[in-house]
Amino acid sequence: MRKAIVIGAGIGGMTAANALQRTGWQVKVYEQAPEIGPVGAGVGIAPNAVKALDRLGLGEGLREHGRRQDALEIRTRSGRRLTRLPGTDIEDRYDAPFYALHRAELHHVLARRLNPDTLHTGHRATTITTDADTATVTFQTTAGTVSETADLVVAADGVNSHLRATLFPDYPGPTYAGYTVWRGLVPNSRSVPAILTETWGKGARFGIATLGGGQTYWFACENMTEHAKPEHGLDMLAQRFQHWHEPIPELIAATPEDTLLRHDVYYLHARLPSFVRGRVALLGDAAHAVTPDIGQGACLAIEDAVVLASAVDDSGVDEGLRVYDAARRPRTERMARFSGRLANLLQTSNRATIAIRDTISLAVPASLLTRAAGAAFAWTPRDHVGASQQT
Numbered sequence: 001m002r003k004a005i006v007i008g009a010g011i012g013g014m015t016a017a018n019a020l021q022r023t024g025w026q027v028k029v030y031e032q033a034p035e036i037g038p039v040g041a042g043v044g045i046a047p048n049a050v051k052a053l054d055r056l057g058l059g060e061g062l063r064e065h066g067r068r069q070d071a072l073e074i075r076t077r078s079g080r081r082l083t084r085l086p087g088t089d090i091e092d093r094y095d096a097p098f099y100a101l102h103r104a105e106l107h108h109v110l111a112r113r114l115n116p117d118t119l120h121t122g123h124r125a126t127t128i129t130t131d132a133d134t135a136t137v138t139f140q141t142t143a144g145t146v147s148e149t150a151d152l153v154v155a156a157d158g159v160n161s162h163l164r165a166t167l168f169p170d171y172p173g174p175t176y177a178g179y180t181v182w183r184g185l186v187p188n189s190r191s192v193p194a195i196l197t198e199t200w201g202k203g204a205r206f207g208i209a210t211l212g213g214g215q216t217y218w219f220a221c222e223n224m225t226e227h228a229k230p231e232h233g234l235d236m237l238a239q240r241f242q243h244w245h246e247p248i249p250e251l252i253a254a255t256p257e258d259t260l261l262r263h264d265v266y267y268l269h270a271r272l273p274s275f276v277r278g279r280v281a282l283l284g285d286a287a288h289a290v291t292p293d294i295g296q297g298a299c300l301a302i303e304d305a306v307v308l309a310s311a312v313d314d315s316g317v318d319e320g321l322r323v324y325d326a327a328r329r330p331r332t333e334r335m336a337r338f339s340g341r342l343a344n345l346l347q348t349s350n351r352a353t354i355a356i357r358d359t360i361s362l363a364v365p366a367s368l369l370t371r372a373a374g375a376a377f378a379w380t381p382r383d384h385v386g387a388s389q390q391t
Protein backbone atom coordinates (compact mmCIF):
# COMPACT_ATOMS: atom_id res chain seq x y z
CA MET A 1 0.00 0.00 0.00
CA ARG A 2 1.28 3.47 -0.87
CA LYS A 3 2.28 5.44 2.19
CA ALA A 4 1.93 9.20 2.75
CA ILE A 5 3.02 11.43 5.62
CA VAL A 6 1.26 14.74 6.20
CA ILE A 7 3.07 17.35 8.27
CA GLY A 8 0.68 19.72 10.07
CA ALA A 9 -2.86 19.07 11.28
CA GLY A 10 -4.33 22.39 10.15
CA ILE A 11 -7.24 22.60 7.71
CA GLY A 12 -4.93 21.88 4.76
CA GLY A 13 -3.19 18.85 6.28
CA MET A 14 -6.38 17.32 7.63
CA THR A 15 -8.16 17.69 4.29
CA ALA A 16 -5.17 16.18 2.47
CA ALA A 17 -5.21 13.19 4.83
CA ASN A 18 -8.91 12.63 4.11
CA ALA A 19 -8.41 12.97 0.36
CA LEU A 20 -5.46 10.55 0.26
CA GLN A 21 -7.13 7.95 2.49
CA ARG A 22 -10.17 8.04 0.24
CA THR A 23 -8.02 6.99 -2.69
CA GLY A 24 -6.38 4.09 -0.84
CA TRP A 25 -3.27 5.62 0.70
CA GLN A 26 -2.00 4.68 4.13
CA VAL A 27 -1.69 8.11 5.77
CA LYS A 28 -0.19 9.45 8.97
CA VAL A 29 -0.55 13.08 10.05
CA TYR A 30 2.13 14.52 12.32
CA GLU A 31 1.39 17.69 14.29
CA GLN A 32 3.84 19.58 16.50
CA ALA A 33 1.23 20.69 19.05
CA PRO A 34 0.93 18.34 22.04
CA GLU A 35 -2.81 18.14 21.50
CA ILE A 36 -5.51 19.49 19.19
CA GLY A 37 -7.46 22.02 21.25
CA PRO A 38 -10.49 24.17 20.39
CA VAL A 39 -8.26 26.91 18.94
CA GLY A 40 -9.17 29.72 16.60
CA ALA A 41 -12.39 31.54 15.95
CA GLY A 42 -14.60 31.48 12.86
CA VAL A 43 -13.83 30.57 9.28
CA GLY A 44 -15.77 31.24 6.09
CA ILE A 45 -16.05 28.30 3.71
CA ALA A 46 -16.85 29.65 0.25
CA PRO A 47 -18.63 27.69 -2.52
CA ASN A 48 -15.36 26.52 -4.13
CA ALA A 49 -14.29 24.82 -0.88
CA VAL A 50 -17.82 23.54 -0.20
CA LYS A 51 -17.69 21.76 -3.58
CA ALA A 52 -14.26 20.36 -2.72
CA LEU A 53 -15.45 19.07 0.66
CA ASP A 54 -18.51 17.57 -1.02
CA ARG A 55 -16.19 15.74 -3.39
CA LEU A 56 -14.50 14.16 -0.36
CA GLY A 57 -17.80 13.20 1.25
CA LEU A 58 -17.29 15.80 4.00
CA GLY A 59 -20.06 18.20 2.98
CA GLU A 60 -22.57 16.63 5.33
CA GLY A 61 -20.44 17.54 8.36
CA LEU A 62 -20.08 21.08 7.06
CA ARG A 63 -23.85 21.41 6.73
CA GLU A 64 -24.34 19.92 10.20
CA HIS A 65 -21.94 22.28 11.98
CA GLY A 66 -21.81 25.32 9.70
CA ARG A 67 -24.28 28.13 9.16
CA ARG A 68 -25.29 28.85 5.61
CA GLN A 69 -24.90 32.59 5.01
CA ASP A 70 -28.06 34.36 3.82
CA ALA A 71 -26.04 37.18 2.26
CA LEU A 72 -22.61 38.80 2.06
CA GLU A 73 -22.62 42.57 2.58
CA ILE A 74 -20.22 45.48 2.56
CA ARG A 75 -21.09 48.53 4.69
CA THR A 76 -19.59 51.90 5.59
CA ARG A 77 -18.88 52.65 9.26
CA SER A 78 -22.21 54.49 9.52
CA GLY A 79 -23.94 51.28 8.42
CA ARG A 80 -24.80 52.35 4.87
CA ARG A 81 -24.89 49.29 2.65
CA LEU A 82 -22.45 49.43 -0.25
CA THR A 83 -23.09 46.04 -1.81
CA ARG A 84 -25.00 42.87 -1.11
CA LEU A 85 -24.67 39.35 -2.54
CA PRO A 86 -27.75 37.34 -1.63
CA GLY A 87 -27.03 33.75 -0.60
CA THR A 88 -29.52 32.44 -3.15
CA ASP A 89 -27.64 34.20 -5.97
CA ILE A 90 -24.35 32.73 -4.76
CA GLU A 91 -25.85 29.27 -4.66
CA ASP A 92 -27.49 29.56 -8.08
CA ARG A 93 -24.38 30.89 -9.73
CA TYR A 94 -21.73 28.73 -8.05
CA ASP A 95 -23.65 25.54 -7.27
CA ALA A 96 -22.94 25.72 -3.53
CA PRO A 97 -23.71 27.98 -0.57
CA PHE A 98 -21.32 29.98 1.59
CA TYR A 99 -20.90 28.60 5.13
CA ALA A 100 -19.32 29.94 8.32
CA LEU A 101 -18.36 27.82 11.31
CA HIS A 102 -15.97 27.63 14.22
CA ARG A 103 -12.54 26.37 13.17
CA ALA A 104 -12.64 23.71 15.86
CA GLU A 105 -15.89 22.37 14.38
CA LEU A 106 -14.34 22.22 10.94
CA HIS A 107 -11.38 20.40 12.42
CA HIS A 108 -13.76 17.93 14.05
CA VAL A 109 -15.52 17.36 10.71
CA LEU A 110 -12.15 16.62 9.09
CA ALA A 111 -10.82 14.47 11.95
CA ARG A 112 -13.80 12.19 12.47
CA ARG A 113 -13.58 10.63 9.02
CA LEU A 114 -9.92 9.66 9.30
CA ASN A 115 -8.94 6.05 9.98
CA PRO A 116 -8.01 5.30 13.61
CA ASP A 117 -4.37 6.00 14.49
CA THR A 118 -3.91 8.54 11.68
CA LEU A 119 -3.21 11.64 13.78
CA HIS A 120 -0.05 11.88 15.89
CA THR A 121 0.45 15.00 17.98
CA GLY A 122 3.67 16.06 19.73
CA HIS A 123 5.77 15.46 16.60
CA ARG A 124 7.71 18.46 15.35
CA ALA A 125 9.25 17.89 11.92
CA THR A 126 12.87 19.06 12.06
CA THR A 127 14.53 17.71 8.93
CA ILE A 128 13.44 16.35 5.55
CA THR A 129 15.29 14.63 2.74
CA THR A 130 13.91 13.39 -0.56
CA ASP A 131 15.16 11.21 -3.40
CA ALA A 132 13.50 9.93 -6.59
CA ASP A 133 11.09 7.50 -4.88
CA THR A 134 10.71 8.47 -1.24
CA ALA A 135 11.02 11.24 1.33
CA THR A 136 12.15 10.92 4.95
CA VAL A 137 11.13 13.21 7.80
CA THR A 138 12.78 13.40 11.21
CA PHE A 139 10.69 14.45 14.20
CA GLN A 140 11.44 15.79 17.63
CA THR A 141 9.14 14.22 20.22
CA THR A 142 9.14 14.12 24.01
CA ALA A 143 10.56 10.58 23.71
CA GLY A 144 13.42 11.77 21.47
CA THR A 145 14.08 11.80 17.73
CA VAL A 146 12.21 9.52 15.33
CA SER A 147 12.26 9.21 11.53
CA GLU A 148 9.73 8.03 9.02
CA THR A 149 9.96 7.36 5.27
CA ALA A 150 7.06 7.47 2.81
CA ASP A 151 6.29 7.49 -0.92
CA LEU A 152 4.83 10.99 -0.52
CA VAL A 153 5.19 13.75 2.06
CA VAL A 154 2.66 16.58 2.22
CA ALA A 155 4.18 19.65 3.86
CA ALA A 156 1.16 21.48 5.29
CA ASP A 157 3.05 23.21 8.10
CA GLY A 158 1.64 26.69 7.59
CA VAL A 159 2.89 30.13 6.58
CA ASN A 160 6.12 29.79 8.62
CA SER A 161 6.78 26.35 7.12
CA HIS A 162 10.06 24.91 8.31
CA LEU A 163 9.93 22.29 5.56
CA ARG A 164 9.55 24.96 2.86
CA ALA A 165 12.59 26.77 4.27
CA THR A 166 14.57 23.50 4.22
CA LEU A 167 13.58 22.54 0.68
CA PHE A 168 13.76 26.07 -0.78
CA PRO A 169 16.58 27.70 1.22
CA ASP A 170 16.75 30.74 -1.08
CA TYR A 171 13.07 31.55 -0.68
CA PRO A 172 12.65 34.77 1.35
CA GLY A 173 9.76 33.60 3.56
CA PRO A 174 6.68 35.46 4.82
CA THR A 175 6.08 39.22 4.61
CA TYR A 176 4.16 41.33 7.13
CA ALA A 177 0.92 42.58 5.55
CA GLY A 178 0.94 45.90 7.47
CA TYR A 179 -2.00 45.19 9.70
CA THR A 180 -2.99 43.29 12.76
CA VAL A 181 -6.23 41.40 13.35
CA TRP A 182 -8.27 40.74 16.49
CA ARG A 183 -10.89 38.01 16.56
CA GLY A 184 -13.69 37.37 19.03
CA LEU A 185 -16.71 35.14 19.63
CA VAL A 186 -19.98 36.13 21.27
CA PRO A 187 -22.94 33.84 22.01
CA ASN A 188 -26.09 34.69 20.09
CA SER A 189 -29.66 33.51 19.79
CA ARG A 190 -30.06 31.06 16.91
CA SER A 191 -32.67 33.27 15.28
CA VAL A 192 -30.05 35.90 14.38
CA PRO A 193 -29.86 36.22 10.57
CA ALA A 194 -26.64 34.99 8.97
CA ILE A 195 -25.37 37.99 7.05
CA LEU A 196 -21.63 38.01 6.66
CA THR A 197 -20.82 41.71 6.87
CA GLU A 198 -17.60 43.59 6.33
CA THR A 199 -17.51 47.27 7.31
CA TRP A 200 -14.88 49.52 5.81
CA GLY A 201 -13.41 52.54 7.58
CA LYS A 202 -10.20 54.57 7.52
CA GLY A 203 -7.27 52.16 7.95
CA ALA A 204 -9.55 49.71 9.76
CA ARG A 205 -12.19 47.09 9.01
CA PHE A 206 -14.68 45.09 11.01
CA GLY A 207 -16.24 41.79 9.94
CA ILE A 208 -19.15 39.85 11.42
CA ALA A 209 -20.41 36.34 10.67
CA THR A 210 -23.04 34.16 12.32
CA LEU A 211 -21.63 30.68 12.91
CA GLY A 212 -23.38 27.39 13.45
CA GLY A 213 -23.87 26.53 17.13
CA GLY A 214 -25.23 29.89 18.27
CA GLN A 215 -22.13 32.06 18.08
CA THR A 216 -21.29 35.33 16.36
CA TYR A 217 -17.73 35.65 15.12
CA TRP A 218 -16.15 39.04 14.56
CA PHE A 219 -12.79 40.30 13.39
CA ALA A 220 -11.23 43.76 13.44
CA CYS A 221 -8.25 44.80 11.31
CA GLU A 222 -6.14 47.88 11.98
CA ASN A 223 -3.04 49.24 10.22
CA MET A 224 -0.07 48.91 12.56
CA THR A 225 3.66 48.33 12.46
CA GLU A 226 4.76 44.76 13.12
CA HIS A 227 4.60 43.66 16.80
CA ALA A 228 3.29 47.11 17.80
CA LYS A 229 1.22 47.76 20.93
CA PRO A 230 0.75 44.20 22.21
CA GLU A 231 -1.23 45.67 25.12
CA HIS A 232 -4.07 46.72 22.80
CA GLY A 233 -7.14 44.68 23.68
CA LEU A 234 -10.89 45.13 24.05
CA ASP A 235 -10.65 48.59 25.70
CA MET A 236 -8.72 49.97 22.77
CA LEU A 237 -11.11 48.29 20.30
CA ALA A 238 -14.15 49.67 22.14
CA GLN A 239 -12.70 53.15 21.74
CA ARG A 240 -11.54 52.68 18.16
CA PHE A 241 -14.92 51.37 16.94
CA GLN A 242 -17.23 53.32 19.29
CA HIS A 243 -18.82 55.36 16.48
CA TRP A 244 -19.20 52.46 14.04
CA HIS A 245 -22.65 51.07 13.31
CA GLU A 246 -24.38 48.57 15.57
CA PRO A 247 -23.85 45.80 16.46
CA ILE A 248 -20.09 46.54 16.31
CA PRO A 249 -19.70 48.37 19.68
CA GLU A 250 -22.19 45.92 21.21
CA LEU A 251 -20.20 42.87 20.05
CA ILE A 252 -16.92 44.27 21.36
CA ALA A 253 -18.56 45.00 24.73
CA ALA A 254 -20.00 41.46 24.93
CA THR A 255 -16.68 39.69 24.19
CA PRO A 256 -14.91 38.00 27.11
CA GLU A 257 -11.31 39.37 27.25
CA ASP A 258 -9.80 35.90 27.68
CA THR A 259 -11.29 34.71 24.39
CA LEU A 260 -9.82 37.54 22.35
CA LEU A 261 -7.26 36.49 19.72
CA ARG A 262 -4.78 38.82 18.14
CA HIS A 263 -2.31 38.18 15.29
CA ASP A 264 -0.16 40.23 12.99
CA VAL A 265 -0.98 39.15 9.43
CA TYR A 266 1.70 37.55 7.20
CA TYR A 267 1.59 36.25 3.66
CA LEU A 268 3.94 34.87 1.01
CA HIS A 269 4.78 37.77 -1.26
CA ALA A 270 7.40 36.06 -3.46
CA ARG A 271 6.39 33.24 -5.78
CA LEU A 272 7.80 29.81 -5.16
CA PRO A 273 9.53 28.21 -8.18
CA SER A 274 7.50 25.05 -7.52
CA PHE A 275 5.13 23.54 -4.97
CA VAL A 276 7.00 20.24 -5.33
CA ARG A 277 10.50 18.99 -4.45
CA GLY A 278 11.20 15.32 -5.13
CA ARG A 279 8.47 13.39 -3.31
CA VAL A 280 7.35 16.37 -1.21
CA ALA A 281 4.31 18.54 -2.02
CA LEU A 282 3.83 21.89 -0.28
CA LEU A 283 0.16 22.52 0.46
CA GLY A 284 -1.98 25.31 1.94
CA ASP A 285 -0.30 28.29 3.61
CA ALA A 286 3.08 26.55 3.40
CA ALA A 287 2.83 26.92 -0.39
CA HIS A 288 0.79 30.10 -0.92
CA ALA A 289 -0.31 31.98 2.21
CA VAL A 290 -2.53 34.84 1.00
CA THR A 291 -3.74 37.75 3.11
CA PRO A 292 -7.18 37.02 4.61
CA ASP A 293 -8.78 39.83 2.56
CA ILE A 294 -10.61 37.49 0.21
CA GLY A 295 -11.21 34.91 2.95
CA GLN A 296 -9.73 32.16 0.78
CA GLY A 297 -6.62 30.78 2.54
CA ALA A 298 -8.30 27.74 4.04
CA CYS A 299 -10.53 27.33 0.98
CA LEU A 300 -7.49 27.17 -1.30
CA ALA A 301 -5.82 24.64 1.03
CA ILE A 302 -8.94 22.46 0.74
CA GLU A 303 -8.83 22.77 -3.07
CA ASP A 304 -5.11 21.80 -3.01
CA ALA A 305 -5.91 18.62 -1.10
CA VAL A 306 -8.55 17.49 -3.58
CA VAL A 307 -6.34 18.18 -6.59
CA LEU A 308 -3.25 16.53 -5.08
CA ALA A 309 -5.01 13.29 -4.14
CA SER A 310 -6.77 13.12 -7.47
CA ALA A 311 -3.62 13.81 -9.49
CA VAL A 312 -1.47 11.17 -7.79
CA ASP A 313 -4.34 8.69 -8.00
CA ASP A 314 -4.86 9.24 -11.72
CA SER A 315 -1.28 9.67 -12.91
CA GLY A 316 0.99 8.01 -10.35
CA VAL A 317 3.08 9.91 -7.84
CA ASP A 318 5.69 11.57 -10.05
CA GLU A 319 3.39 12.68 -12.87
CA GLY A 320 0.68 13.46 -10.31
CA LEU A 321 2.98 15.83 -8.45
CA ARG A 322 3.78 17.57 -11.73
CA VAL A 323 0.06 17.89 -12.49
CA TYR A 324 -0.57 19.23 -8.96
CA ASP A 325 2.09 21.90 -9.30
CA ALA A 326 0.88 22.91 -12.77
CA ALA A 327 -2.74 23.18 -11.60
CA ARG A 328 -2.25 24.89 -8.27
CA ARG A 329 0.44 27.52 -8.84
CA PRO A 330 -1.45 29.63 -11.41
CA ARG A 331 -4.71 29.41 -9.46
CA THR A 332 -3.20 30.39 -6.11
CA GLU A 333 -0.97 33.10 -7.61
CA ARG A 334 -4.07 34.68 -9.16
CA MET A 335 -5.89 34.60 -5.82
CA ALA A 336 -2.82 36.06 -4.07
CA ARG A 337 -2.69 38.96 -6.55
CA PHE A 338 -6.38 39.63 -6.05
CA SER A 339 -6.09 39.47 -2.27
CA GLY A 340 -3.06 41.76 -2.24
CA ARG A 341 -4.84 44.38 -4.35
CA LEU A 342 -7.87 44.16 -2.13
CA ALA A 343 -5.66 44.56 0.98
CA ASN A 344 -4.19 47.78 -0.42
CA LEU A 345 -7.63 49.16 -1.12
CA LEU A 346 -9.29 47.99 2.08
CA GLN A 347 -6.59 48.97 4.55
CA THR A 348 -5.90 52.37 3.05
CA SER A 349 -5.82 55.39 5.38
CA ASN A 350 -5.92 57.85 2.51
CA ARG A 351 -9.14 59.91 2.60
CA ALA A 352 -9.25 60.45 -1.18
CA THR A 353 -8.83 56.75 -1.86
CA ILE A 354 -11.54 55.92 0.68
CA ALA A 355 -13.93 58.35 -0.97
CA ILE A 356 -13.25 56.87 -4.42
CA ARG A 357 -13.43 53.33 -3.07
CA ASP A 358 -16.79 53.83 -1.44
CA THR A 359 -18.25 55.67 -4.42
CA ILE A 360 -17.12 53.02 -6.87
CA SER A 361 -18.40 50.24 -4.66
CA LEU A 362 -21.75 51.98 -4.45
CA ALA A 363 -21.94 52.05 -8.21
CA VAL A 364 -21.01 48.42 -8.56
CA PRO A 365 -24.19 46.42 -8.75
CA ALA A 366 -24.32 43.24 -6.74
CA SER A 367 -24.17 41.21 -9.92
CA LEU A 368 -20.77 42.72 -10.80
CA LEU A 369 -19.40 41.96 -7.36
CA THR A 370 -20.71 38.43 -7.80
CA ARG A 371 -18.62 38.16 -10.96
CA ALA A 372 -15.50 39.43 -9.13
CA ALA A 373 -15.97 36.93 -6.31
CA GLY A 374 -16.53 34.44 -9.12
CA ALA A 375 -12.77 34.08 -9.64
CA ALA A 376 -12.69 32.33 -6.29
CA PHE A 377 -16.15 30.79 -6.00
CA ALA A 378 -16.42 29.37 -9.53
CA TRP A 379 -13.69 26.79 -9.03
CA THR A 380 -14.97 23.28 -9.16
CA PRO A 381 -13.25 19.94 -8.52
CA ARG A 382 -14.83 18.60 -11.74
CA ASP A 383 -12.05 20.01 -13.92
CA HIS A 384 -9.33 18.51 -11.77
CA VAL A 385 -10.68 15.19 -10.61
CA GLY A 386 -9.95 12.25 -12.84
CA ALA A 387 -12.26 9.51 -14.02
CA SER A 388 -11.68 7.32 -10.95
CA GLN A 389 -13.30 9.91 -8.69
CA GLN A 390 -16.08 11.20 -10.92
CA THR A 391 -19.52 10.51 -9.57
Ligand SMILES: Cc1cc2nc3c(=O)[nH]c(=O)nc-3n(C[C@H](O)[C@H](O)[C@H](O)COP(=O)(O)OP(=O)(O)OC[C@H]3O[C@@H](n4cnc5c(N)ncnc54)[C@H](O)[C@@H]3O)c2cc1C
Nearest residue numbers: 008010011012032044125157158284285295296297298299
Ligand atom coordinates in the same frame (compact mmCIF):
# COMPACT_ATOMS: atom_id res chain seq x y z
C1 LIG B 1 -7.61 36.54 10.71
C2 LIG B 1 -7.71 35.48 9.68
C3 LIG B 1 -8.94 35.13 9.16
C4 LIG B 1 -9.04 34.15 8.17
N1 LIG B 1 -10.26 33.83 7.67
C5 LIG B 1 -10.36 32.91 6.69
C6 LIG B 1 -11.63 32.56 6.16
O1 LIG B 1 -12.68 33.05 6.61
N2 LIG B 1 -11.68 31.62 5.16
C7 LIG B 1 -10.54 31.05 4.67
O2 LIG B 1 -10.64 30.23 3.75
N3 LIG B 1 -9.33 31.36 5.16
C8 LIG B 1 -9.20 32.26 6.16
N4 LIG B 1 -7.98 32.56 6.69
C9 LIG B 1 -6.79 31.86 6.21
C10 LIG B 1 -6.69 30.48 6.84
O3 LIG B 1 -6.77 30.58 8.25
C11 LIG B 1 -5.37 29.79 6.49
O4 LIG B 1 -5.12 29.96 5.12
C12 LIG B 1 -5.46 28.30 6.78
O5 LIG B 1 -5.76 28.09 8.15
C13 LIG B 1 -4.16 27.62 6.41
O6 LIG B 1 -4.27 26.25 6.76
P1 LIG B 1 -2.97 25.34 6.70
O7 LIG B 1 -3.42 23.97 7.10
O8 LIG B 1 -2.26 25.50 5.41
O9 LIG B 1 -1.98 25.95 7.80
P2 LIG B 1 -2.16 26.11 9.36
O10 LIG B 1 -3.57 26.25 9.75
O11 LIG B 1 -1.21 27.16 9.80
O12 LIG B 1 -1.68 24.70 9.95
C14 LIG B 1 -0.33 24.35 10.00
C15 LIG B 1 -0.17 23.27 11.07
O13 LIG B 1 1.15 22.75 11.00
C16 LIG B 1 1.67 22.64 12.31
N5 LIG B 1 3.12 22.70 12.20
C17 LIG B 1 3.89 23.78 11.92
N6 LIG B 1 5.19 23.45 11.88
C18 LIG B 1 5.24 22.12 12.13
C19 LIG B 1 6.32 21.19 12.22
N7 LIG B 1 7.61 21.56 12.03
N8 LIG B 1 6.04 19.90 12.51
C20 LIG B 1 4.75 19.48 12.71
N9 LIG B 1 3.69 20.33 12.65
C21 LIG B 1 3.94 21.63 12.35
C22 LIG B 1 1.06 23.80 13.06
O14 LIG B 1 1.10 23.60 14.47
C23 LIG B 1 -0.35 23.82 12.49
O15 LIG B 1 -1.22 22.97 13.21
C24 LIG B 1 -7.87 33.53 7.68
C25 LIG B 1 -6.62 33.87 8.22
C26 LIG B 1 -6.54 34.83 9.21
C27 LIG B 1 -5.18 35.20 9.75
